Amino acid sequence: MLRRMSELVSSFSGLHIASAGSKSVVTPSDNADLTKGGRRNQALTKPITIDSNTGEVLVRKTTGKTKVRRGQSAEEYKEQLRQYFLEEKGPTRTEEDALKMEDFDLLIEDESFDYALKQVRQKMVSYAQKYYYERDYMKCLKVSEPLLHKFEPFNKKNKIRRELEELRYMIEKSKARLELQPSR
Amino acid sequence: MSLSVQLPTAKKLTKKNDPLHIIKTRSQTHCRPATIAGPMVRYSKLAFRQTCRQYDVDIVYTPMILAREFVRNGHARMADFTTCDEDSPLIVQVGVNNVPDLLKFTEMVYPYCDGIGINCGCPIREQVREGIGSALIYNGELLCDMVKAVKDKYRDSVRLETKIRIHDDVKDTVKLCDDLCEAGVDWITVHGRTRTTRSSVPVNLDAIKFIRENMKYQDVPLVANGDCFTLNDCYRISEYTKVDGVMAVRGLLCNPALFDGYDKCPWGAVELFVHYAMQFGGLPYQLLQHHLYTMLENMGLDKLLLKELMEIKNTAHLIDWLDEMFVLKRKGDPGFSKVVEMPFRDSQPKI
Incomplete structure (x- = not known):
């Protein structure tokens, strides 16, 4: 069922919002961040379904403003299924x-590989980290050094400083331990 | 919905992994309620789930995954759901506010888990505003529509649970439970607090008991959630409320071995957790650190040492710190995961 947007927004703006556990209502003009008796507004809203086929819903954000959560067409979903089942082979298995x-x-x-992505x-x-934990410092070094080289160009505004520090830490410690115990 | 790719077949539910069977039969087969590790925002990741499974936990939940993101975004899928062959029985918990998203989510997830749980208890304001989490207990019609849509489509090949909170008037909760049963829900977990009750307020076991006694559908199992911190709590809660299972959440975070009768976190759990975290990889450092903090705090580690732990900035340094302070065994070392008390080192290593 597809409803006209203007129709929905007007119906939503006039919506009464039931507070938890009571029959009283607060009006939509109440700011969501107002506190009452030192307690944040606990008002509840119900999402309004705009399109029951795509899952498009109208919700109220914490700021009190309304927001349309866009639906997903059958084509878009089909593409996600293709990616998920064919390319990703389901969830990550470790x-x-x-x-x-x-x-x-x-x-x-x-x-x-896009190293700009944190994941x-x-x-x-x-x-x-696994080789470091297993005290296999040779392999840890073999892995950490190329990673440091790969990561460094992505350290824009020092955002991945901690990640680089960890790699440097593992390199330094691995080298020191290998010098002490070359068999490792 | 037609698709050019072959969808994987459903995971076969057997006596070993069918959560409904487990919940219904534990009292006969094990003389105890089913033991369940509940969903924790951020924390119920694979490494922690596998640690819990070593300590008499029957069923484990993932953290809540937002259906809207999962069905639309590959990066969200990569971040939100990681699993392995041994990750069973597993319930994937979903945050959702409409039927189409839930149906899509179910289609994508059910081949890789043993059941799906709808989160109707999350009190986080941002989620409630979206009509997700505890907002759903005040929107019974939508919740029941969602349950019915999944059960009508998948019948017994998908187990579907709802985890709810109680209403201010518990009779409303009984009514919601009856409606959910009519919609086909397989079992219901009840957190004995309202949407606005703080976790410092004791759980309302009388409310759970009242729901159990007054639900029309007595054959639908009920699981109690709230304030289970020891095995004794588990027995006490199940005996008092007459539920079929007990879910622990915060209790397990600081002591994953609580259902195995340990009143304090055993050191072996720390070893197991670190082992799994390193084996599986991908656990954000802050999560690893927080897990270890809660476990070590539960074991009574000195506050200064806890502070020291929290000042560590990365995983490698954390491993070194653990090795410097304790005897942290690796898998294959004699006695790995079997030590109970904190094994402090007598001397500091050289590096």
């Missing part, structure tokens, strides 16, 4: 012992 050196070697060569960096650093 079995025990799954972080292997040979996989890292392949991944580090993958030019399509990508986090995934790659996991190899170094």
